[in-house]
Amino acid sequence: MRYRKTISHVSTVLIAASLSSQAFAFNELFLAPGPLGKLTKSDVTIARAEFTKALDTGKDGQTHTWSNPETKASGTIKPTKTFTKDGMRCRAAEFTTSAGGEHGASAWNLCNTKDGWKVAQ
Numbered sequence: 001m002r003y004r005k006t007i008s009h010v011s012t013v014l015i016a017a018s019l020s021s022q023a024f025a026f027n028e029l030f031l032a033p034g035p036l037g038k039l040t041k042s043d044v045t046i047a048r049a050e051f052t053k054a055l056d057t058g059k060d061g062q063t064h065t066w067s068n069p070e071t072k073a074s075g076t077i078k079p080t081k082t083f084t085k086d087g088m089r090c091r092a093a094e095f096t097t098s099a100g101g102e103h104g105a106s107a108w109n110l111c112n113t114k115d116g117w118k119v120a121q
Contacts, residue, residue: 034102034104035073035075035097035098035099035100035102035103035104036097036099036104037100037102038073038099038100038101038102039071039073039097039099040068040071040073042068042070042071043068043071043073043099046066046067046068047066047075047097049066050064050065050066050077051064051066051077051117052116052117054077054078054079054093055077055079055091055093055110055112055117056112058077058079059079060079060080060081060082061078061079061080062078062079063076063077063078064076064077064078071099072099073097073098073099073100074097074098074099075095075096075097075098076094076095076096077093077094077095078093078094079091079092079093080092080093080094080107085109085111085120086111088111088112088113089111089112090109090110090111090112090120091109091110091111091112091117092107092108092109093107093108093109093110094106094107095107095108108120
């Protein structure tokens with residue numbers, strides 16, 4: 001169970017980290033078991049757009065959903081808290097992802113940097 005939970009967290013972090021990425025690359029983490037390993041390029045593009053919208057303009061407690069009718073992949077992002085860290089606007093958010101029969105959920109803090117939304121250190 002711990003392994004599956006870790007993979008779910010990795011999946012969500014990689015989607016969140018891709019928010020500011022201009023490139024989509026398959027690497028060894030994309031091949032890992034879990035929902036991220038099942039996402040297509042179009043899934044990530046759709047998810048990234050909704051995640052950016054939710055983090056940029058969503059209200060705390062408001063759930064935003066994304067889905068790809070072609071692949072049946074889907075997910076949610078719910079910003080839960082807005083705060084400032086090192087002068088940056090940050091959001092705590094809960095994520096879910098479902099793809100290829102796999103499901104994952106986790107929560108992360110992200111900050112809006114000059115390069116876009118990044119997982120807070």
